Amino acid sequence: MTEILYMKDIDSNYTREFDAKIVEHGFDYVVLDRTAFYAVGGGQPSDTGRLVWDGGSAQVREVTKKDGPKHHLVQNPDNVPDAVKGVLDWDRRYAHMRMHTAQHIISGVVYDSFRARTVGNQIYHDRSRIDFAPVTFSDEMLAEVEAKCNEIFSRGTPVNISTISRDVLEREVDAQRANLDLLPKSVRELRVVTIGDFDVCPCAGTHVRSLSEVGKLRITKRDRKGKDKERVTYELDI
């Protein structure tokens, strides 16, 4: 198994470089004993970057998970020595962190205002989207969501990451608001992202330390995706 360096607390999400050992050389990948690279999943793209060593380096094109180990896809994995330094493409990863924290706030605001749940989401570095149901948005409703989110961002609330038992979480949160009811019952310990007293949500993604880092929300598009499902696309201005 690979130790995941961004799981334990919010500060660990800011790890840009790390030392690691190679535990497996595959056909088009290597497996590291520890990594700060995010593996694609949960609507957040993989991190990209480089593995570097004395006299060489390899581009990490994507990181995928297969049954636990994280596969760092590189060209010529046999050329990668046993000890490397991992270096993330930080601008891209930091954009994903801002987008992901924004997504939690937007999802919370839409649930609180209209009781519509988040049924899908996809983050990119330059724009992101969230699918909501059941809902039919009007322009006024989305203007209200945008204004409310920007007001919340302006509070600069700290973002925290912790591990909480499912029993405790079930007592303390609205299971539908946190999408807790969608997680397999077998998962008893959850990594939870807490944003002040506004939001508590199980999540394995990467986040910023404070809402002051998110930027300003601009909702750019709304698409009908089904009978009562709508897709909202957004960007973040600095």
Ligand SMILES: [Zn+2]
């Ligand atoms: Zn999340």
